[in-house]
Amino acid sequence: MEKIKVGVAGVGFIGAVHIEQLRRLPMVEVVAVADPFDATEKARRLGVQKAYDSTFEMLEKEPLDAIHLCTPNNLHFEEALMAFTKGVHVICEKPLTTSLENAKRMSDAAKKAGLIHAVNFNYRFYPLAYEMRQRRLSGELGEVYSVHGSYLQDWLFLKTDYSWRLESDISGRSRAFADIGSHWADLVSFVTGLKPVEVMADFATFHKTRSKPLKPVDTYSNMMLTPEDYEEIPIDTEDYAAVLFRLENGGRASCVISQMFAGKKNEMRVLI
Numbered sequence: 001m002e003k004i005k006v007g008v009a010g011v012g013f014i015g016a017v018h019i020e021q022l023r024r025l026p027m028v029e030v031v032a033v034a035d036p037f038d039a040t041e042k043a044r045r046l047g048v049q050k051a052y053d054s055t056f057e058m059l060e061k062e063p064l065d066a067i068h069l070c071t072p073n074n075l076h077f078e079e080a081l082m083a084f085t086k087g088v089h090v091i092c093e094k095p096l097t098t099s100l101e102n103a104k105r106m107s108d109a110a111k112k113a114g115l116i117h118a119v120n121f122n123y124r125f126y127p128l129a130y131e132m133r134q135r136r137l138s139g140e141l142g143e144v145y146s147v148h149g150s151y152l153q154d155w156l157f158l159k160t161d162y163s164w165r166l167e168s169d170i171s172g173r174s175r176a177f178a179d180i181g182s183h184w185a186d187l188v189s190f191v192t193g194l195k196p197v198e199v200m201a202d203f204a205t206f207h208k209t210r211s212k213p214l215k216p217v218d219t220y221s222n223m224m225l226t227p228e229d230y231e232e233i234p235i236d237t238e239d240y241a242a243v244l245f246r247l248e249n250g251g252r253a254s255c256v257i258s259q260m261f262a263g264k265k266n267e268m269r270v271l272i
């Protein structure tokens with residue numbers, strides 16, 4: 001059987017995870033990666049044959065069946081549109097893109113091309129999430145009156161913690177909610193089968209400015225620098241979000257999302 005040829009764009013924290021997971025599928029072959037930073041070295045480290053400096057060049061030159069978009073958020077839209085014009089299926093990391101309008105355009109382009117366009121909400125595939133969904137589908141849970149929970153991390157607790165996620169032109173206008181709140185909201189919809197119809201939120205930005213390192217820092221690496229290695233920049237995305245939802249069945253949902261919650265490395269809770 002001919003293998004499904006996959007290219008992975010963006011080989012940082014999650015791109016490497018995608019490659020690792022794809023390796024476990026016998027019918028898939030990761031044939032190339034694309035990354036403007038050290039693509040050849042990243043490909044070598046991950047045992048991938050070909051490396052490109054640009055996603056567009058990879059799409060132009062490689063006969064791919066599918067591409068995994070593991071690049072920063074602002075790049076997903078253009079990359080996906082080009083993939084669809086090349087007849088390539090797209091698995092895109094969340095958040096799908098940085099605006100609702102572009103998300104709709106991506107979805108329309110995929111439908112028009114007759115291609116798969118999936119977004120990677122990976123928490124759906126945890127056994128606990130499946131179990132909760134199954135209990136809801138079987139009727140065991142009964143009616144859903146209210147859902148409550150949180151997604152808490154602390155990797156952006158310090159003013160010197162930095163990532164491209166703090167820059168709204170790369171990350172989008174929402175940060176904590178788009179980055180991890182999107183997982184919470186997706187999981188609630190997946191488990192309950194209910195969509196939100198109205199929403200109200202309180203966002204807060206605790207660090208109004210942050211110290212941006214003048215040299216690259218890997219995501220979640222906790223790398224330490226000295227004071228002269230930083231510049232002060234204003235922050236216009238939220239560290240914290242408290243969100244109320246009205247669900248389509250008249251039920252309610254509420255959550256607290258924070259990337260500055262000391263002591264919580266990566267904790268998601270969904271209580272029904």
Ligand SMILES: NC(=O)c1ccc[n+]([C@@H]2O[C@H](COP(=O)([O-])OP(=O)(O)OC[C@H]3O[C@@H](n4cnc5c(N)ncnc54)[C@H](O)[C@@H]3O)[C@@H](O)[C@H]2O)c1
Pocket residue numbers: 009010011012013014015034035036037053054055069070071072073075093094095120121122164179218219
């Ligand atoms: N589903 C999840 O649980 C999960 C977890 C982490 C990240 N993500 C998502 O994955 C995406 C990447 O996040 P990350 O944490 O891996 O970031 P990262 O910074 O660790 O990696 C991003 C990679 O993209 C590369 N890159 C930058 N510009 C590029 C370009 N023009 N073309 C190709 N590659 C480029 C960078 O060099 C880097 O290697 C984001 O959209 C993020 O929201 C999802």
